[in-house]
Amino acid sequence: MKTHQVFNWQINRKMSYWYPDARPKRQIGYIFDINKCIACQTCTLACKTTWTSGRGQEAMLWNNVETKPYGFYPTAWDVRLLQQLGGQVWGEDEYEGQTIFEAAPPGERVLGFRPEDEDYCYPNLGEDEVSESIPGGAHLQGLQTSWMFYLARICNHCTYPACLAGCPRMAVYKRREDGIVLIDQANCRGHRECVRACPYKKVFFNTATGTSEKCIACFPKIESGLQPQCVTHCIGKIRLQGWVGTPDTMREDNPIDYLIHVRKIALPLYPQFGLEPNVYYVPPVHVPRKFLYMMCGPGAEKAIEIYRAAKDDPKLLGALLLFGSTERIIHSFQVRDGTAYGYDEKGAEVARTPLKEPVYVRPFFDDARGVYRHNTP
Amino acid sequence: MRSILWVLLVGCAGARPMEMASQEKSDAQDGRRILSIEVVSRYRSEGVPWSDPDHAAWEDAPVTTVKLIPQQVQEPKLAVASIGELRIRSLHGQNWIGFLLEWEDSTFSATLRSDRFGDGAAVEFPLAVEPLPDYRMGDEGRPVQLLLWRAERQRAVEEKISFLEENYPNAWCDGYPFEPTAVGFLPDPAMTAEQKIYVASQAAENPFRIGVAPPVEDLGAQTWNELTRHRSQDGRGRGVWADGRWRVAIARPLATSDPEDALLAGRESWPVAFAAWDGGRENVGPRKMVTEGWIRVRFQR
Numbered sequence: 001m002k003t004h005q006v007f008n009w010q011i012n013r014k015m016s017y018w019y020p021d022a023r024p025k026r027q028i029g030y031i032f033d034i035n036k037c038i039a040c041q042t043c044t045l046a047c048k049t050t051w052t053s054g055r056g057q058e059a060m061l062w063n064n065v066e067t068k069p070y071g072f073y074p075t076a077w078d079v080r081l082l083q084q085l086g087g088q089v090w091g092e093d094e095y096e097g098q099t100i101f102e103a104a105p106p107g108e109r110v111l112g113f114r115p116e117d118e119d120y121c122y123p124n125l126g127e128d129e130v131s132e133s134i135p136g137g138a139h140l141q142g143l144q145t146s147w148m149f150y151l152a153r154i155c156n157h158c159t160y161p162a163c164l165a166g167c168p169r170m171a172v173y174k175r176r177e178d179g180i181v182l183i184d185q186a187n188c189r190g191h192r193e194c195v196r197a198c199p200y201k202k203v204f205f206n207t208a209t210g211t212s213e214k215c216i217a218c219f220p221k222i223e224s225g226l227q228p229q230c231v232t233h234c235i236g237k238i239r240l241q242g243w244v245g246t247p248d249t250m251r252e253d254n255p256i257d258y259l260i261h262v263r264k265i266a267l268p269l270y271p272q273f274g275l276e277p278n279v280y281y282v283p284p285v286h287v288p289r290k291f292l293y294m295m296c297g298p299g300a301e302k303a304i305e306i307y308r309a310a311k312d313d314p315k316l317l318g319a320l321l322l323f324g325s326t327e328r329i330i331h332s333f334q335v336r337d338g339t340a341y342g343y344d345e346k347g348a349e350v351a352r353t354p355l356k357e358p359v360y361v362r363p364f365f366d367d368a369r370g371v372y373r374h375n376t377p
Numbered sequence: 378m379r380s381i382l383w384v385l386l387v388g389c390a391g392a393r394p395m396e397m398a399s400q401e402k403s404d405a406q407d408g409r410r411i412l413s414i415e416v417v418s419r420y421r422s423e424g425v426p427w428s429d430p431d432h433a434a435w436e437d438a439p440v441t442t443v444k445l446i447p448q449q450v451q452e453p454k455l456a457v458a459s460i461g462e463l464r465i466r467s468l469h470g471q472n473w474i475g476f477l478l479e480w481e482d483s484t485f486s487a488t489l490r491s492d493r494f495g496d497g498a499a500v501e502f503p504l505a506v507e508p509l510p511d512y513r514m515g516d517e518g519r520p521v522q523l524l525l526w527r528a529e530r531q532r533a534v535e536e537k538i539s540f541l542e543e544n545y546p547n548a549w550c551d552g553y554p555f556e557p558t559a560v561g562f563l564p565d566p567a568m569t570a571e572q573k574i575y576v577a578s579q580a581a582e583n584p585f586r587i588g589v590a591p592p593v594e595d596l597g598a599q600t601w602n603e604l605t606r607h608r609s610q611d612g613r614g615r616g617v618w619a620d621g622r623w624r625v626a627i628a629r630p631l632a633t634s635d636p637e638d639a640l641l642a643g644r645e646s647w648p649v650a651f652a653a654w655d656g657g658r659e660n661v662g663p664r665k666m667v668t669e670g671w672i673r674v675r676f677q678r
Contacts, residue, residue, distance in 0.1 A: 054576055055553050056541060107454035114659075117492045117544075168453060168663045170602045186581035189604075191662035193453060195491070205491040207540050210529075210587035211578040 003101070006160060009246050010271040010297070011095035016102050017274075018109050018165035027179035028157050028217055029244025029256050030231070031266040033282040033323060035307075036238040039065045039127070039150040046233035047154075051216070056208025059120045062215035063230045065152045069291065070126035073153075074119035077201040078270065082294070084111060088272040090298045099274025100162060100199055110162045114196040120204075149284040152238070154230060155202040155215035156269065156277030157181050163214070166197025179278065180217045188212055199273045225344060226327050237324025242331065244278055253332040255319040255342070256280075263316055265303040267296035282307055314338070317355050326351035408450075408511030410670040411648055416441045418467035418474060418676050425468050425475035427628035430617045435477045435626070438466035445653060445666040450513055451601045455664045459655045463498075467674055474641055474674075475614075475628030476500050478651065483621045486656030487528035489540045489587065494661045495529030497654035498616075498625050502639035502647065503671070512650040512671045514598040522639045523596040523604075524612040524627050528656065531592035531616060540587065592616075593627055597637050601663070609635040646675040 003016040047063035064073045072078065081100070082088070088097040100111040130146040157174075161181045164172040171187040172194055174180070183194065183203070188211040194203040195212060203214045218228035226232070231239040242256040250257035259266045259280075266280035283292045283300045285308060292300035310316045318340030322333055328350035330342035335355070342351030362373055419438040426432035443463045447455035464479040478498050486496045502522045503510050510519035532538045541548070555575050573579060578586045584606050585594075593612035597605045611633045616625035632642035641647055648671035654660035 051575070053554055055550075055556065058548065058550055104452075107449065107452060107456060109452045114492065117490050120491065166453075168451070168602060169604060184581075185577040186583050187585075188578065188583065189585045189662070190489070192491070193662065206578075207490055207544065208587070209576065209578045209583075210489055210540075210585065210590075211583060213577070 008099075008160065008274055008276045010268050010276050011099070011274060013094040015099050015160075015274050017160050018101070022174075022176075023159065023246075024174060024176050024179035026177070026243045027159065027245070027278055028222065029242060029260070030154070030279040031240045031256060031259055031282065031323070032152050032279060033238045033320065034149055034151065034284045035282060036236045036323075037065065037150040037152055038236055039067065040235060041065055042233050042235050043152060043230035043239070046229040047215075050218070050229045052213075054208070056206040057204075057213070059123075060204040060206070060213065061123055062202070062204075063152070063154045064123055065150050066123075066125075067127045067129060068149050068151045068287075068295075069131055070129045070148075071151070072125060073123040074115040074201050075122060075125060076119070077115065078199075080113060081111070081199050081273070082270075084113065085272070088294075090272075090293075095272055095297070097272055099272065101160075101165065101274055109193075110166050110197040112162065112166070112196045112199060114192060115201060144286075147287055149287055151281075152230075153200065153202070153269075154279060155181065155217070156200055156275065156279045157215075157217055158278060159276035160274065162197040162199060162273075162275055163194035163203050166193040167191070168193055175219075178217075178219070178222060180219050180222070181214070182216055182219075183212055183214055185211060185213075199270065199275065200277070222329070225329050227329055232324075232327045234324055240323045240330070242329055244280075251332070253334070255322055255330055255333045258315075258319050258333075263306055263319075264299055265307045265316070267299050267303055270295065271297045314355055318353075321353045321355060322351055325353045407670065408513050409509045411509070412668070412670045412672050414441060414443065414672055415646075416443075416465050416467050416476075416649065416672055416674045418469045418674050420677055421468045421470050424470040425473040425626075425628050427473070427475045427613045427626045428615050430477055430615060430624035430626045434468060435466050438468050438477070441465045441672075443651060443668050443672060445651075446669055448513070448652075448663055448665050448667050451663050453663055455660065455666065458666045459658045459660075460653050460666050463651055463653060463668075465651065469631065469676060472630055472632075473628050474631055474676075475626055476649075476651075478623070478625045478627065478653070480623055480653060481621060482618070482623050482655060482657070484655075484657030485528075485618045487532045487618075488538075488543055489529050490544045492659075493544070494654075494656035494659050495527050496616075496618075496623060496656045497525065497527040497660075497665075498623070498627065499523050499525045499652040500627050501650040501652070502641070504637075504639050506648060509648065509671065510599075512648075513667065514601050514604075517599055520597050520599045520637070522607070522637065523594075523598060524614070524629055525594045525596055526592055526612075526614045526616060526625055526627050527590075527594075527654075528616055528618070528623075530587070530590045533587045534590075534592055537588075595629070595638070607635060607637045609633065609638070611635060611638055644676060646673045648672065649674045 004020040005014045006017045006021040043063050052060045103111040130148045132146045171184045190210040227241040231241045244256050250261040268277045285304050315335045318335030322342045331345045332343045334341045338355050344350045417439050447458040460480050466477040510516045515521035593614035595607040595610045595612040614627040652665050652667045654665050
């Protein structure tokens with residue numbers, strides 16, 4: 001197998017890939033603040049009703065929210081590959097284990113597996129299950145030992161997509177203008193090598209058409225300067241979409257770059273797979289560090305430390321409060337006088353949000369309406 | 378917005394991936410060799426019964442047994458060949474040539490689901506013999522023509538099978554909003570127009586999609602990865618599975634007006650190669666079995 005050497009900054013080293021390095025002019029990127037997700041599935045429905053309500057797409061969720069550690073869609077998608085990949089060792093400066101490209105068995109382009117059909121049938125498997133059995137009589141006594149969290153997932157529009165590498169018909173491509181990864185629907189022959197190769201299992205087979213389909217990052221919206229449906233419909237405002245640079249090209253006034261590269265509080269999902277995924281997660285603060293180390297790499301501990309102090313860090317807080325503040329794509333931001341401002345590509349203001357919402361304390365009894373009121377902080 | 382969406386969704390279809398990897402065939406000489414075995418094509422004045430693999434005329438043609446090996450040149454490769462050999466017969470008439478391929482396959486695989494694949498077979502011709510292209514999908518500047526038969530496509534076209542209904546007989550969906558006859562939705566011309574947008578493979582006029590792709594496709598290749606569909610579809614064929622055995626007839630005209638087709642009219646002999654897919658073992662695309670090289674088909678007058 002003849003492969004190419006490319007640089008993956010998330011694992012801070014060169015790695016082998018099926019194609020030569022060809023970064024797009026700019027790269028779509030997302031940050032999801034996991035701490036704010038309540039698994040309401042509004043994102044899932046926003047995506048579903050926009051793109052996958054057709055025949056053959058019944059069990060297809062380009063966006064899903066699963067409960068970790070025991071929730072999966074499709075079943076066991078990550079633990080199965082983690083087991084196949086074997087030991088994943090992070091050194092002091094770089095990932096020292098193998099990526100799924102480097103660990104490809106003889107005759108394969110990528111280490112992977114194709115789920116069984118039934119694996120797609122239980123998108124809410126493990127929903128709300130916690131990490132351990134709760135003994136009878138247990139009650140809150142301070143710090144809880146059992147834990148769970150919600151992991152919202154879409155296509156990562158990876159810098160080094162495994163679906164693209166795996167397709168023998170070259171029907172998967174990454175757009176130069178924005179890094180969105182698409183399947184050429186005119187040329188897909190439904191071989192499902194992309195389904196097998198994608199470690200995040202975000203490519204799906206459509207039984208009605210015989211072709212494979214995936215998240216298109218709502219590219220008609222992106223081309224209009226708007227954030228995708230799953231981002232703008234999130235009622236918890238956990239998501240921000242914009243453009244992500246590399247450590248060499250990042251801009252500090254870009255909220256995405258600021259949170260990923262400057263403050264390092266948003267981390268990639270399974271960076272050890274080697275795809276340089278472009279959806280970043282603010283890791284959940286209450287989850288055992290070992291689990292986060294496995295899921296996000298060695299930066300999780302520090303990320304949580306900084307995130308916990310955000311309330312006293314106006315610029316960081318401002319960047320986080322721009323999540324869900326506008327449908328427009330935010331290219332740059334400023335925080336001044338207790339307010340965070342977001343600007344579009346031309347510098348026009350598209351978002352403004354106070355760092356602290358004003359507090360109104362209302363009288364306990366409303367004389368005008370003759371009713372009692374509670375004040376909820 | 379609707380028209381913009383349509384343009385955007387369809388417009389992406391023509392784009393190409395990032396620069397393709399340069400995959401070289403290290404054993405190029407092996408790929409150009411002609412095996413010492415021959416397939417004799419018997420002349421039949423009544424023509425080639427390509428739609429009937431059980432037609433008695435096929436029995437008059439001599440049988441050549443050809444060994445199949447797993448495709449192990451280009452990733453993804455096939456580790457093991459589950460079909461050891463093909464039995465090949467050939468007939469030709471004034472205008473057509475046909476091949477009857479027979480092989481043992483205990484599993485009838487002719488449906489689609491995310492984890493189910495169809496059986497298949499292919500016949501390949503070089504467009505020129507000086508120099509001869511690699512029989513494994515041709516070489517740059519030395520194209521090959523492929524006639525690909527697929528079992529699931531035959532069922533979809535001939536029997537109008539819905540693989541959704543076949544594989545999920547008890548499934549229920551409240552409605553498909555972009556289908557004009559959707560339950561619970563009033564017929565709406567605007568919605569019907571939108572269906573074309575949101576069923577992207579249909580909007581992009583993907584010729585390989587189920588129900589549209591014919592049982593036999595006429596394709597061309599000049600290297601791995603680059604499989605193109607001929608503008609003129611000149612292949613015909615039909616397969617029958619019975620008692621753990623496929624009998625598949627694949628035919629084409631001896632001469633066509635398509636410059637992408639190999640010209641066979643007036644030839645004494647011409648190289649040909651074969652491939653087979655065992656859907657029950659998840660064979661698909663390059664995960665296939667192939668002959669060990671070109672085989673000469675000799676036209677008996």
